[in-house]
Amino acid sequence: MTIGKLNSSKVPVIVIDKKLEQFRDKVLFPEKLEKANEILSKVGLPMRKK
Amino acid sequence: MNKPKYFYKSEEYFKIFEFVSEGSKGRIKKMVQFTQTGTENVYNLAFGDYDDVTNSINDLSVTNNGDSLKVLATVASTIYAFIEKHPNTWIFATGSTNVRTRLYRMGITNNLVDIKEDFEVYGFTQFGIWEEFVVGEDYEAFLITKKQNIQ
Numbered sequence: 572m573t574i575g576k577l578n579s580s581k582v583p584v585i586v587i588d589k590k591l592e593q594f595r596d597k598v599l600f601p602e603k604l605e606k607a608n609e610i611l612s613k614v615g616l617p618m619r620k621k
Numbered sequence: 622m623n624k625p626k627y628f629y630k631s632e633e634y635f636k637i638f639e640f641v642s643e644g645s646k647g648r649i650k651k652m653v654q655f656t657q658t659g660t661e662n663v664y665n666l667a668f669g670d671y672d673d674v675t676n677s678i679n680d681l682s683v684t685n686n687g688d689s690l691k692v693l694a695t696v697a698s699t700i701y702a703f704i705e706k707h708p709n710t711w712i713f714a715t716g717s718t719n720v721r722t723r724l725y726r727m728g729i730t731n732n733l734v735d736i737k738e739d740f741e742v743y744g745f746t747q748f749g750i751w752e753e754f755v756v757g758e759d760y761e762a763f764l765i766t767k768k769q770n771i772q
Contacts, residue, residue: 583626585702591632591639599654599678600667600717607658607665607713610745610762616663616711617743617751617764617771 624694624732629653631699635706636664638699639671644686651692652678653699658713663764664703666714668696693728697736700765704740708767715745715762725763730756740765 598604629640638653653668669678686692700712716722729742733756736742743751744760751764 583628583698583702585635586628586630587633588630588639589632591630591637594637594652594654595632595634598656599652600656600665600669603667603715603717604656604658604665606715607663607762608660610715611658611660611663611713614745614749614751616660617753 625691626694626698627691629695629699631702635699635703638702640695642686642688642692644688646686649686651695653696655699655703655712660711662709663711663713664707666696666700666712667717669717689724690728690731693724694732697728697732704767709770711764711766711770713762713764722761723759726760729754729763736765739767741768741771 627640627642629638631638636655640651640653642649642651650671650673651668652671653666655664655666657663658665671678704710704712714725716725726744729736733742733754742754743764744754744758745751745762745764746758746760752758754760754763
């Protein structure tokens with residue numbers, strides 16, 4: 572990535588920490604996920620624009 | 622999105638983020654997680670305080686560290702990072718309490734002009750339908766996705 576693209580990017584430079592990999596397959600917020608699935612299973616996603 | 626935010630770390634897939642809130646209550650470690658839902662390409666966004674002693678997350682605690690706007694801006698930044706890596710996804714978000722959901726709504730409202738440059742935002746109404754986010758309306762949950770995903 573060029574300096575110009577870095578400066579204009581809305582995504583900051585992020586440090587990768589391998590210690591965080593331990594959480595990759597864990598659901599840290601099960602109640603929130605359950606609520607999300609409840610709404611999505613009933614209603615799905617918004618209708619797409621025509 | 623040039624609001625003050627915390628520096629954060631992630632793992633290579635950008636599904637877990639960690640940052641430290643600093644304020645009147647001291648240094649509080651916060652985790653943000655994007656979790657695959659049962660709907661294809663839809664991920665749930667959640668964040669909370671991480672306790673190193675118990676190795677557990679608490680998304681109900683009211684930290685009152687005096688930096689809620691900075692925390693919200695940091696979480697918003699992780700959305701940009703996650704979607705950059707997973708551009709075809711939708712992000713679902715809701716608060717663990719009504720107060721927190723209103724806080725999310727406030728965060729979206731305060732940044733709506735910036736957000737809508739790249740994304741579409743929807744709110745889940747009390748009538749059980751999704752609509753394009755309207756400032757001032759009360760929503761139970763939110764969806765955000767890149768504009769390319771709905772055209």
